[in-house]
Amino acid sequence: MEYNEMMRMSMHDKIKRILRHPLLTDRRVLLGLWTVLSLAGMLKLHRSHNNFLIFKGVFWHTVNGTSLYAAYPAEYDDVNHYGPLFSLIIAPFAVLPEWAGMLLWLLFLSGWLFAAVYWSGLRKSQQVYIYWFCGFTLLTALFMQQFNIAIAAIILSSFFLIEKEHEGWAAFFIVLGTLVKIYGIVGLAFFxxxxxxxxxxxxxxxxTVVLFLAPMAISSPGYIVGQYHEWFSCLVGKNTENIHSFAQNISLLGLVRRTTGSMDYSDLWLILPGMVLFALPYLRRRQYRYLAFRETLLASVLLFVILFSTGSEASGYIIALTGACIWYTAAPWKRGKWAAALMAFVFILSGMGNCDLFPKHIRHDYIQAYALRALPVSILWFWLCCELGFKDYAPNEKMTDHEQEDNRL
Known part of the structure; x- marks a missing residue:
């Protein structure tokens, strides 16, 4: 028994030593890895790059003064659901040849999130954990050319710029995210x-005024105001459509609806209690002073925006998994085996639920059909809410920095 325990501890120490290897924790190496993932995203060029075609269309339709929310079957499938401000973000990539625009777009997205994590103020061990843990999910989002990668960066930036008392830039990112994809409005949770x-x-x-007016530089005031009206109507219709969509609503809302088989109820029965549960930690004002508490609330925001949105899709899980990493690494106490097991569950099902690791019929008939990718992160979010409600986030002075590093591995 004693021998087995020694062997187990020895193996654990070996794993920790491997994970601390300079090559695995060097952020230049990790930047190179994320760059390679961006290049891998180009495998979808001319095969499944419909989203990039939609994004390009936002710019050209703005310039030409045509509807941003109409269908253009000759150009691409589906329709645009981003705000008029997106026309300026995509502009530098839309004017380039298709292959060059898409390549730089993917590099831009992954680089933006990498930089947001790097400049966030998170400890290096937390950053490295995010870079490795979220790599596969990042690739999924890159294959879809999705702006959700940037949304994760925008929410992180909103939080940490407020932490650093750069309110002007924090406000910029909150408004930018809101006027592009609504999700950015959750940055107000850090107010x-x-x-x-x-x-x-x-x-x-x-x-709000500056960015609302900005797209008028490549169009006209009347056109932009009209497009914002169209956008609102489009989002209302999209929400109704998402409720019963197979590819959308991969959320706690979709998980409950699909597993129960019930369709005759309003999502407000879940959203309102969820909002109450999300808001309750704000009553613990004495905990505001602790960075770990504030970071855990950031994690809650990153998870909430996916779990309680009918628009949640596979590419959006880069947002949720970033939140899961912050939850796991922010706590000033030692995480136990159950937390580690939950993170493994999150990585396998939420992070890799749509890959060939699972047989096709399992992916299609169970994981996708019942929105099971939302299950691990839902469990994690409820656990997080309990901790925010009752745990003391005061720094553990008894643990050395080295021991705290070990806790995260």
Whole structure:
């Protein structure tokens, strides 16, 4: 028994030593890996790059003054669901040859998230954990050319810029995310953590005006105002469509609806209790002083935006998995075996649920059919909510920095 315990501890120490190897923790190596993943995303060129064609269309339809939300079957399948401001973000990539535009777009997306994590203020061990843990999910989003990668970066930037008292830039990212894909509005969840709330509110107002008007530089005022009206109507219709969509609503909402087989109820029966559960930790004002508490609330936001949205799709899980990593690494106490097992469950099912690791009939008939990718992150979010409600996030002074590093591995 004693011999087996020694062997187990020896193996554990070996694993930790491997994970601490300089090559695996060098952020230049990790940047190279993420760059390779971006290049791998080009495998979808001329095979499944419909999303990039839609994104290009946002720019050209804005320039030509045609509807951003109409169907253009001669150009691409499906329709655009992003706000008029997106026309300026995609502009540099839309004017290039298709292959060059798509390549730079993928590099831009992965580079934006990599930089957001790098400049976030998270400890290096947390950053490295995110880079490795989210790599496969990043590739899924890159194959779909999806802006969800940038949404994860925008939410992270909103939080950490408020932490660093750069309210003007924090407001910029909150408004940018909101006017492009609505999701960015969750950055307002960090408002109470700001030390300069009046300044933040003022900058929010300024950037709302500036970014609302910005697309008029390549179109006209009347056109842009009309497109914002169309966008709102489009989003309302899209929400109804998503409820019963096979590829969308991969969320807690979709999980409950599909597993119960019930269709005759409003999602508000789940959303409203979820919002209450999300908001309750804000009552613990004495915990605001602890960075670990604030980071865990950031994790809650990243998870909530996927779990309670009918628009959640496979590429959106880069947002949720980033939140899962922050939850696991932010705690000032030692994570146990159950937390490690849950993270393994998250990685396998939520992170890799649509890959060939699972037989096709399992992926199609169970994981996709019942939105099971939402199950691990749902469990994690409820666990997180319990911790935010009852745990003390005061730093554990008894643990050395080295021991805290071990806790994250």
């Amino acid at each position: 109470l953590f700001s030390r300069h709330k009046v300044r933040l509110a003022a900058w929010l107002a300024v950037w």
